[in-house]
Amino acid sequence: MLSAILVIFMQAGFALLEAGSTRMKNAGHIAGKQLLSFSIAALAFWAFGYGLTFGEGKWIGTSGWFLNISQEPGAISTDILYLFQLAFVAVSLAIAWGGFAERAKLSVYIVFGTLYTILIYPVVGHWVWGADGWLHQLGKQDFAGSTVVHLQGGVAALVATLMLKPRIGKFNKDGSPNLIPGHNQVYSVLGVLIIWLGWFGFNPGSTLSAQDGFFGYVALTTNLAAAAGAVAAMATIRLLTGKAEIPTILNGVLAALVAITAACAFVEPWAAVVIGAAAGSLSVFSAIYFEKKGIDDPIYAFSVHGVAGIWGTLSTGLFASTRLVEKVGVGKAGLFYGGGLTQLGVQALGVTVSMVYVAAVSFLILWVMDKLTGIRVSEEEELLGLDLSEHGSYGYPEQLQTVQSATVEKQEAS
Template structure:
């Protein structure tokens, strides 16, 4: 019986790993759909690079940095103990890991998929004007070092875990980590040409393929069943089914809320708001998907959807240019979802809300400081923004020497 359970758990975790991997296709389609045709290859290249370098970095450094043998002062993972490379378990590939639930290797793959997601969030926010080389350097440092350190504070049994902070699948540890960096990057990078006009009005820069964006969101919604479902860390029927239900309902509620609030505010049935509302609901439920009731998940998703509309408006008002709404989705809804654990569900209470707030602030401060240091250094050395000519003509031609749709060339300058 134990052997059967071990196998079932391991197979479920591998299925979830595959679903999370599929999310990178979803991000790719969403990002190219919400941006212009002339930058399609550039965005796809970044997404392929992120998952490729992310897995290598996680194997060489990130996994052991995120799950260290010990901590220095309870905060910084001890770099000098088993830092580099994966460690072969004593009994090889069949080694039981995580309380006997699945193998060491399955855990590495599952956690590695999460690691790459943080940089993918930044990719969408800086689309259409960031230098590819500078973005790749940022990705290497942020995914290789910053993400594993913050993750170790909770998931690696660090100081936030000891405090009582709770983040089931990463509203803060994945989404906000990417969201804070996206905020800094957008600020230092500046807006795209034509986004904010001299008279103070906002220029509309529509995406070139809403069917792609819609397909991307449906793929992400599907992938989130692995993202949250796998975070149960077993195939436990009761826990897994509850997580899948709360995840799905929050997504549906978030989408409906965003479209309704957008309709009330702008008098239009805005598909992009609807899509980002779905994602906002998913990010919002991720911190507490396993401790919420059906009603809780619907409320959390509904509030997240409203925050998407208000968040996008706020970001525009601050003259920050986020082409895909990544800051509203991943940062604002990530913060909301993390705090929601202290307001709804099995863990709710003032003490828990305080723990959640400490987690949000501490991760936020660390990510703001580190991302600013990385991006500012790149800005004053190699530069982070392409020339005006490159931006006007498109990054695909200038940085890649090719066109995403050579047989259907459109003039979208």
């Protein structure tokens, strides 16, 4: 229950991170959307999502609607497990929203959030974490969700940002990008610190027990990876630009946390540092690459959660140690521990099928919505800002009044 609370509190971190990383005129909308999407996920996951994820079945759960799942005597109650797993799907949805930021209609969040919680997340979740799931039976290692939570959210974000197309003013006619800085780096830093704290519920909490102390080991590998990601991202961007850019460092922390999420229970501390550092550097190069390709991912959701999710999932096929695999009881040792390519192949298969499924269903949902009602706000609404156009009030009303007063004074003077 404590772990569930920690992971749910990550929603506050995502609200601060996303709002701080985008423009002032959309800050209230982006923060408020986080609360709305968590509420939608809570209802949809209670009614259908939990049963689809953890009910009996090889390909999808076919029982357990409204948490009507039989429970073993002495096991953790279904109520608590639901809240813990709800926190995960809500994080995955928060990641997806990064690709929608600053130009999607509010209605898209409501409809897509509902369908993501019922039709997308539970399917891959069941394959990997369901007792009868086919990837679970193959031994796929994803201790706390590099694939199930982060890769799914990252792929959905990429599909959305491709379909919505770039924000107005992001790219010039020759394709060169313009910087659209976030309005508050302090919010972004505080958001990442909250998310980092919440991750101690995310990864260690996935042990589902505090009795043997293994949760402390998982907390150790998680923290080492995050620290390595921050340092590696800073070093990388400094070498490339000569500046230690704050948003890049923040992305390095998050990318490292994403990567270690699959591996945290399977790898030794030295490997956690390597995995985290590699993820931090990868996030820098990935963000630069996609921007050069004309893809406007406002908070780099796919680079941080998608690319790092792929790396983290594959990393257990390299670094999973024999003693930890035996302790956890899932899959086999990695390549560097004499396990050959078997586990790496299982991990690669899991990544591939998960990406294909999430991309296909996300595209289908958004394509239908676009044909029926449209998914992007009008140019006028986007320029005005979603705070006013969608909600009728500004996240920073004093700033709006200052702008209005200056406009009136200019008109009177002319």
